[in-house]
Amino acid sequence: MRCVGIYVFLLLIIVGDPSVGASLLQPQPFPGTVADLSFTQRVSLLTDGYEPWQAEYDASGRCISGCVYGGITIQDELQILENNTNVANANLTQYLNQIPHPQNQTNNTTQNNQNQLENLSGIIAQYTPRCRPNNPNTPANQEIPLGVPLVGTTHITSPYGARTHPVTGKPSVHRGIDFSAAVGTPVYSPAIGTVESVWTDNSCGNGLKISHSNGYETVYCHLDSVLAKQGDAVGAGCVVAKTGDSGITTGPHLHYAIKYNGEYINPTNWVNQN
Numbered sequence: 001m002r003c004v005g006i007y008v009f010l011l012l013i014i015v016g017d018p019s020v021g022a023s024l025l026q027p028q029p030f031p032g033t034v035a036d037l038s039f040t041q042r043v044s045l046l047t048d049g050y051e052p053w054q055a056e057y058d059a060s061g062r063c064i065s066g067c068v069y070g071g072i073t074i075q076d077e078l079q080i081l082e083n084n085t086n087v088a089n090a091n092l093t094q095y096l097n098q099i100p101h102p103q104n105q106t107n108n109t110t111q112n113n114q115n116q117l118e119n120l121s122g123i124i125a126q127y128t129p130r131c132r133p134n135n136p137n138t139p140a141n142q143e144i145p146l147g148v149p150l151v152g153t154t155h156i157t158s159p160y161g162a163r164t165h166p167v168t169g170k171p172s173v174h175r176g177i178d179f180s181a182a183v184g185t186p187v188y189s190p191a192i193g194t195v196e197s198v199w200t201d202n203s204c205g206n207g208l209k210i211s212h213s214n215g216y217e218t219v220y221c222h223l224d225s226v227l228a229k230q231g232d233a234v235g236a237g238c239v240v241a242k243t244g245d246s247g248i249t250t251g252p253h254l255h256y257a258i259k260y261n262g263e264y265i266n267p268t269n270w271v272n273q274n
């Protein structure tokens with residue numbers, strides 16, 4: 001109902017209320033791209049607690065549900081996500097350049113980097129919770145989400161991008177990556193963070209969102225259970241949830257998505273690190 005409400009609200013803004021005056025009865029163009037929406041319209045959709053994790057489109061390619069920006073086409077949506085990803089990639093490059101690579105350094109620099117890492121480890125031990133089990137592939141000082149939030153052989157059942165929705169059969173944009181996982185598989189936070197929200201809805205099922213530094217958030221869907229609660233500090237590589245089959249799915253799996261500065265990005269490049 002909330003989605004329908006927002007959509008009607010948006011239509012009213014775009015088309016205009018016919019009772020207001022004859023001038024507004026002139027046919028208005030349906031928004032072709034996000035550029036046709038006003039700043040206020042975009043913000044009202046994004047700040048209303050509306051957290052679509054998947055958008056769906058009609059046969060002509062216009063978004064009909066789960067839209068971040070109502071009425072736009074799949075191509076528009078993918079372009080927005082690509083733009084977001086490009087901005088985030090600049091941040092990723094900067095972050096990776098800050099990580100010491102001892103093999104490329106002189107002895108002096110190596111020692112300095114070692115000291116920096118030891119100092120950092122001390123700070124982490126002091127301020128972030130110990131966790132067990134932990135993901136051995138995730139460094140304890142990792143501040144941004146890199147790598148896969150699962151341990152062991154991970155099989156991607158549905159990559160990021162445009163797809164036909166496996167349940168509804170409608171064209172859709174998949175804003176995350178699906179990993180196959182038996183119910184009860186541990187999910188690990190890929191970076192130091194704070195649990196932003198834990199919720200349940202029809203499509204995501206049991207959901208979890210963690211905020212990290214540098215403007216990153218990670219989103220997890222279809223969980224069996226969430227082991228942390230809102231406001232909890234979580235360490236990098238610490239177990240935070242168990243995978244499940246809740247929400248709209250064709251079988252047990254983990255839906256994993258990354259947001260940067262409040263916008264979804266293509267997470268592939270981040271998942272492939274480590």
Ligand SMILES: [Zn+2]
Pocket residue numbers: 158174176177178254255256
């Ligand atoms: Zn998914």
